[in-house]
Amino acid sequence: MKENSPKGVKEIARRANVAIATVDRVIHNRTGVSAKTREKVKKVIAELDYQPNLLASRLASGKIITLAVLIPSVTDETDFWDAPLRGIQRAEQEISQYGVKVESYFFSLKDPKSFTAQTxxxxxxxxxxxVLSPSFISEAEIFVAKCKEREIPFVFIDSNLPDQPSLSYIGPPLFQSGYLAGRLCTYSLNEGSKVVLLNITKALDSYTYKQIEKGFRAYFSDQKHSLTILRVDIHQTDFKSVANQLQTLFAKNPTTAAVFVTNSRTSLVARYLDGAPFPKKPILVGYDLVKDNRSFLAKGTIDFLICHQPEDQGYRSVMALYQSLVFSTKINKEYYMPIDIVTKENQAYYRN
Amino acid sequence: MKENSPKGVKEIARRANVAIATVDRVIHNRTGVSAKTREKVKKVIAELDYQPNLLASRLASGKIITLAVLIPSVTDETDFWDAPLRGIQRAEQEISQYGVKVESYFFSLKDPKSFTAQTxxxxxxxxxxxVLSPSFISEAEIFVAKCKEREIPFVFIDSNLPDQPSLSYIGPPLFQSGYLAGRLCTYSLNEGSKVVLLNITKALDSYTYKQIEKGFRAYFSDQKHSLTILRVDIHQTDFKSVANQLQTLFAKNPTTAAVFVTNSRTSLVARYLDGAPFPKKPILVGYDLVKDNRSFLAKGTIDFLICHQPEDQGYRSVMALYQSLVFSTKINKEYYMPIDIVTKENQAYYRN
DNA sequence: TATGGTTCCGGGTACGTACCCGTAAATTTA
DNA sequence: TAAATTTACGGGTACGTACCCGGAACCATA
Incomplete structure (x- = not known):
C-alpha cells in the first residue's frame, strides 16, 4: 500500500539525470544552468505535472512574509473600519501558521498628512x-507609484482608484449599490414626492460618492419616475450641524418621502427624525451596519441599510495578497462584494 | 540580526534536559514518560508558550487527512447543490496544499437508499x-450514530438535526428566515387579502419546513395583520402538476396578494404566473438564486429571493472540519448563515 | 544472583525543499 | 598553450517535527 516512488524534486532530478540543486535552479529561474539542461529539466517537470510541496518549501526557506495594512482608524465618530480590521485579524491568525505576518497601520480620515506619514x-x-484604503486620492497615487517602483504588490480595499496598477480592488460595486438604494427608496412611495440624496462628509471622496449618485439617479430615470431628486451636501459631521441643516431642508421640502444617506452616518439623520414631528416619516435608507445605526434599524427609523460585508473585505484583501505571494495565484483585478440589504428582520444574522 | 536560539522542541529538550523524542511524547500524550519527566517538560512548554510549527509537523508526519462530503447530487430539477459543491471544491483546493484530501459522495433526494449506500x-x-446534508432524517441518524462510535467528527450543512452530536451546523437560521419572508410578502400589500405559504416538495423534510413556517406565521402575528395565511402543499414537482394545483388555488382565492414558496422551486410558480392573466400579479417570494429562478427575478415575476450563501456554506463546512482536525480549533455548535435578500437590482453581485 | 519483562529515554533518520559551497568543465585572456 | 575567469553542476546540510529502534534502568520472580 505504500508509495515508495520518490517525490518532487528528487524524482525530477533522478529522471533528468541532474542534481537536486539544478532542479531547484530551474524551478526558481536562477542562473547557473545551461540552456540544454534547463530544457531537459523543464520537460520532466511538465511530464510529472510537478506541484511543489509548500509545506516543505516554506519550512526550508524560513522566510517570513510581511504584509502591511493601511486603513482609517476607528473613531468615536464612526466604527466602520472596525469590521474590516476584524477580518484582517482573522486572516492574519489563519496564515500566521504558515509564516506570514500582518502589520496594521492606521491613519486619520481628517488628516491626509497622517496617511502619508504612515506610507x-x-x-x-x-x-x-x-492592503490599503486609498481614501485620499492624490496621496494614495503618490504612494502606489512608489510601490510599483519597488515592485510591492498592493490591493485596494473598500474604495478604488481604477487606473492604478493594483493587484485587485476588493469592495462594493458602487454604481449598482446606488441603483439599489433608489429601488429601496421607492417601496410604498407615492408619485410626485421628493427624494433626498444626502452626503454627510467633510472630505468628499469624489469617486466613491459620484458613482453612488450616478447609480441612484440611474434607477429613477430607468423607472421613469416623475419625482424630484434633491441632492444635499452637509460638510459637518456633528449632530447639531446636521440637525440644523435638516431642519431647514424639511421646512423647505415638506413632501420629502425618502432620504438616502450615502455613507454610514445615517444614524445622524435617524436621530433627527426621531425627535421631529412628522405626519408620515420619510423612508430612510443608508449604509453600513455600524453600531450607531443598529438601534435605529431595530426601531424602524432606518428602513434599510446597504452593506458590503466589510469584515469579509478585510479578510479577502489579506488573503488575496497571501494567495498571490505564496501560491502565485492569479487574482481578479476587481472583486466586487455583494450588495446586501439589511433590515430589522435580518440584521441579527448579518455578518458585518 | 539573526536569531540563533534554537526553536521549538529542540529548545524545550535542551531546557528540560531530555531528548527531543521525549518532548515529542509529552506533546502527543504518548506513553513511555515518567510522571516526573512529563511534568518537567510540560513546565518548560508552558514557560516558552510553545506553538508547534505546523509546517514541519505536517511535513514530517506525512499523513494525509481525508474528508468526506455527502450531499445531494445536482439534478435537472434543481441545481441548488451546485453552489455548496463549488464552495467545497474551493476549500479543497486551498487546503490540498497542506495535505488534506476531500472526497465527495452524492445521493439522490428522491431515494433514501442512495443516501444509506453512500454512507x-x-x-x-x-x-x-x-460534511453531510442530513436530508433523510432517520437514515442520517443511523449514520451519525456510527460516526460517533468511530469518533469521526461530522458537520451538518444546510439542514440540521439539532439533537445530534455534530461538530457544527452550518446553514440558515430557519425561523428568522421565514420571518423575513413574511415581511417581504407585505411590501405594498393591502389589508384583508390572502397570503399563500407554498410547499412544493415530494419528501417533506419536516424540521426545515416547520421552522420556516413558524417564522413566517410569527411575523404576521407580531404585526397583528388581519390577513389569512393559506398553507398549500404540492407533492409533485413537475410543472404540469404544479400549474394545475395553482389554477385551482387561484380560482378559489382570487384575492391572493402574495405567494411564499418555501424552497428553490419558486420558478415553477413564476412560470405559471407569467402565463396566467392577473389583474394584479401577486408578490412572489421564494428561496435561492438557482438558475431557473434567475430570469424570473430579472423579469420581475419573482420579487424577492431569500438566500443563505450556499457556496459559502460548502466552503465553511469543509474549513470547519479542517480547522478542528488540524489546529484543534474550537468550532461553534451552530454557525448561522446570514439571511440575504436578493432582488433584480443586486442579483448580479450576489455570490451564490 | 541470574533471568525475564517492563518502563523510560535518547540517537538518528526521514519528510521535501532551499541554498551554501566546492569543484570540474568551458571559455576567455595573455 | 598555460593561466585566469566564468559557467555549470553536484554534494551536503538545514528547516522543525514525527517516529522507529535499540539500549539502559528498574522491577519482579525463581
Whole structure:
C-alpha cells in the first residue's frame, strides 16, 4: 500500500539525470544552468505535472512574509473600519501558521498628512505586500507609484482608484449599490414626492460618492419616475450641524418621502427624525451596519441599510495578497462584494 | 540580526534536559514518560508558550487527512447543490496544499437508499471527518450514530438535526428566515387579502419546513395583520402538476396578494404566473438564486429571493472540519448563515 | 544472583525543499 | 598553450517535527 516512488524534486532530478540543486535552479529561474539542461529539466517537470510541496518549501526557506495594512482608524465618530480590521485579524491568525505576518497601520480620515506619514513608515519597514484604503486620492497615487517602483504588490480595499496598477480592488460595486438604494427608496412611495440624496462628509471622496449618485439617479430615470431628486451636501459631521441643516431642508421640502444617506452616518439623520414631528416619516435608507445605526434599524427609523460585508473585505484583501505571494495565484483585478440589504428582520444574522 | 536560539522542541529538550523524542511524547500524550519527566517538560512548554510549527509537523508526519462530503447530487430539477459543491471544491483546493484530501459522495433526494449506500462507502473508506446534508432524517441518524462510535467528527450543512452530536451546523437560521419572508410578502400589500405559504416538495423534510413556517406565521402575528395565511402543499414537482394545483388555488382565492414558496422551486410558480392573466400579479417570494429562478427575478415575476450563501456554506463546512482536525480549533455548535435578500437590482453581485 | 519483562529515554533518520559551497568543465585572456 | 575567469553542476546540510529502534534502568520472580 505504500508509495515508495520518490517525490518532487528528487524524482525530477533522478529522471533528468541532474542534481537536486539544478532542479531547484530551474524551478526558481536562477542562473547557473545551461540552456540544454534547463530544457531537459523543464520537460520532466511538465511530464510529472510537478506541484511543489509548500509545506516543505516554506519550512526550508524560513522566510517570513510581511504584509502591511493601511486603513482609517476607528473613531468615536464612526466604527466602520472596525469590521474590516476584524477580518484582517482573522486572516492574519489563519496564515500566521504558515509564516506570514500582518502589520496594521492606521491613519486619520481628517488628516491626509497622517496617511502619508504612515506610507513612509511602511516603505521603510520593507514589506512584501500592502492592503490599503486609498481614501485620499492624490496621496494614495503618490504612494502606489512608489510601490510599483519597488515592485510591492498592493490591493485596494473598500474604495478604488481604477487606473492604478493594483493587484485587485476588493469592495462594493458602487454604481449598482446606488441603483439599489433608489429601488429601496421607492417601496410604498407615492408619485410626485421628493427624494433626498444626502452626503454627510467633510472630505468628499469624489469617486466613491459620484458613482453612488450616478447609480441612484440611474434607477429613477430607468423607472421613469416623475419625482424630484434633491441632492444635499452637509460638510459637518456633528449632530447639531446636521440637525440644523435638516431642519431647514424639511421646512423647505415638506413632501420629502425618502432620504438616502450615502455613507454610514445615517444614524445622524435617524436621530433627527426621531425627535421631529412628522405626519408620515420619510423612508430612510443608508449604509453600513455600524453600531450607531443598529438601534435605529431595530426601531424602524432606518428602513434599510446597504452593506458590503466589510469584515469579509478585510479578510479577502489579506488573503488575496497571501494567495498571490505564496501560491502565485492569479487574482481578479476587481472583486466586487455583494450588495446586501439589511433590515430589522435580518440584521441579527448579518455578518458585518 | 539573526536569531540563533534554537526553536521549538529542540529548545524545550535542551531546557528540560531530555531528548527531543521525549518532548515529542509529552506533546502527543504518548506513553513511555515518567510522571516526573512529563511534568518537567510540560513546565518548560508552558514557560516558552510553545506553538508547534505546523509546517514541519505536517511535513514530517506525512499523513494525509481525508474528508468526506455527502450531499445531494445536482439534478435537472434543481441545481441548488451546485453552489455548496463549488464552495467545497474551493476549500479543497486551498487546503490540498497542506495535505488534506476531500472526497465527495452524492445521493439522490428522491431515494433514501442512495443516501444509506453512500454512507456505507464512506465508512468503508475510513475518513477523518465528514460534511453531510442530513436530508433523510432517520437514515442520517443511523449514520451519525456510527460516526460517533468511530469518533469521526461530522458537520451538518444546510439542514440540521439539532439533537445530534455534530461538530457544527452550518446553514440558515430557519425561523428568522421565514420571518423575513413574511415581511417581504407585505411590501405594498393591502389589508384583508390572502397570503399563500407554498410547499412544493415530494419528501417533506419536516424540521426545515416547520421552522420556516413558524417564522413566517410569527411575523404576521407580531404585526397583528388581519390577513389569512393559506398553507398549500404540492407533492409533485413537475410543472404540469404544479400549474394545475395553482389554477385551482387561484380560482378559489382570487384575492391572493402574495405567494411564499418555501424552497428553490419558486420558478415553477413564476412560470405559471407569467402565463396566467392577473389583474394584479401577486408578490412572489421564494428561496435561492438557482438558475431557473434567475430570469424570473430579472423579469420581475419573482420579487424577492431569500438566500443563505450556499457556496459559502460548502466552503465553511469543509474549513470547519479542517480547522478542528488540524489546529484543534474550537468550532461553534451552530454557525448561522446570514439571511440575504436578493432582488433584480443586486442579483448580479450576489455570490451564490 | 541470574533471568525475564517492563518502563523510560535518547540517537538518528526521514519528510521535501532551499541554498551554501566546492569543484570540474568551458571559455576567455595573455 | 598555460593561466585566469566564468559557467555549470553536484554534494551536503538545514528547516522543525514525527517516529522507529535499540539500549539502559528498574522491577519482579525463581
Amino acid at each position: 513612509t513608515k511602511i516603505l521603510k519597514a520593507g514589506v512584501d505586500g500592502i | 456505507t462507502k464512506i465508512l468503508k473508506a475510513g475518513v477523518d471527518g465528514i
